[in-house]
Amino acid sequence: MDPEQKWRRDDMKSGRLLLAHRQMLSHRWHNRFMLVITKHRVAPEEMRDWLDSAKAAIAPLAARPGCLSVQIGLATDEADLVVIVSSWESVGDYRKALSNFDVKAQSIPFLSTAVDESSAFEVVFESRDGEAIDHAPARAWDADIVGLGDAAGSSIAHRIEH
Numbered sequence: 455m456d457p458e459q460k461w462r463r464d465d466m467k468s469g470r471l472l473l474a475h476r477q478m479l480s481h482r483w484h485n486r487f488m489l490v491i492t493k494h495r496v497a498p499e500e501m502r503d504w505l506d507s508a509k510a511a512i513a514p515l516a517a518r519p520g521c522l523s524v525q526i527g528l529a530t531d532e533a534d535l536v537v538i539v540s541s542w543e544s545v546g547d548y549r550k551a552l553s554n555f556d557v558k559a560q561s562i563p564f565l566s567t568a569v570d571e572s573s574a575f576e577v578v579f580e581s582r583d584g585e586a587i588d589h590a591p592a593r594a595w596d597a598d599i600v601g602l603g604d605a606a607g608s609s610i611a612h613r614i615e616h
Contacts, residue, residue: 486592487522487577488542492568498533505536511564512538514556520547538565548574 496504508526516524522541529535542548551557580587 489575490540492538492573494536515561518551
């Protein structure tokens with residue numbers, strides 16, 4: 455392949471990637487509000503020191519673009535339960551924030567001490583200024599039951615086996 459053909463092939467490939475990236479950015483799920491909720495168990499006698507550490511650890515995360523707010527809440531009926539809730543303009547903003555050096559160095563190690571459960575949530579309903587707003591979820595309702603090849607039927611599975 456001569457250099458001109460290779461350049462054209464690479465240019466077409468990068469053009470397709472750029473188009474796919476533009477489509478992803480304009481896709482409805484990219485601009486979805488997101489909540490990240492982590493629960494932490496803290497001994498009551500360690501709570502004051504823990505809260506000081508939590509504030510310092512989440513500061514780099516709260517400073518990232520797209521972070522709307524970060525809140526720390528104490529459970530009213532369990533003395534050792536604390537929640538950290540952050541709100542984000544989009545999934546993309548949250549993912550970009552996680553790649554920041556200061557966030558990796560300070561926030562992530564602290565947040566990784568949370569109770570092991572799902573922590574990232576897509577906003578599907580909100581009530582703001584008296585207005586009820588429904589958002590269609592970006593994640594398919596059947597995402598956990600439909601596997602690769604299921605939607606295409608048995609003909610795909612048959613072709614893969616042979």
